Amino acid sequence: METPTSFKVNHLILEPGVYLRDADEQRGVYTYDIRLVKPTLAYREAITPQMSHTMEHCLAHFLRTMSAIQSEIVYVGPMGCLTGFYILTYTKYTESKMRDIMVTALEYMLSIDEVPGAKAEECGNYTLFDLESTKRRVPEFILLLKKQ
Numbered sequence: 001m002e003t004p005t006s007f008k009v010n011h012l013i014l015e016p017g018v019y020l021r022d023a024d025e026q027r028g029v030y031t032y033d034i035r036l037v038k039p040t041l042a043y044r045e046a047i048t049p050q051m052s053h054t055m056e057h058c059l060a061h062f063l064r065t066m067s068a069i070q071s072e073i074v075y076v077g078p079m080g081c082l083t084g085f086y087i088l089t090y091t092k093y094t095e096s097k098m099r100d101i102m103v104t105a106l107e108y109m110l111s112i113d114e115v116p117g118a119k120a121e122e123c124g125n126y127t128l129f130d131l132e133s134t135k136r137r138v139p140e141f142i143l144l145l146k147k148q
């Protein structure tokens, strides 16, 4: 049985940061691991499902409609372990470029007062948001990415 690429990463030594996790050169799809919480500290520092959902909406909105790479986004989604996000693109970017884009996306989150796409008709669970807690935590993520 094959092991998915992400299961082969040793999460015991994984630091927060942006990683190009998979490069499918043949089909032109690139998978980035946007790790915002150190996995060994996840038992007390993982983001909440409400924050993850909030950040997912903000990230998707920013990356797909406002970022310099908006036409290159295949998918944006949260990690089930609540320690980060996946971004898939059609174009290969350096980790450093993707980190800069992520920092801009996080800064965008600090500037908004309403979660994009959060109406009942726009989302699968419009009650699962927490913009206030997200905005309190975002500066920590910006610092982590800038330190990487």
Ligand SMILES: [Zn+2]
Pocket: 053, 057, 122, 123, 124, 125
């Ligand atoms: Zn939603």
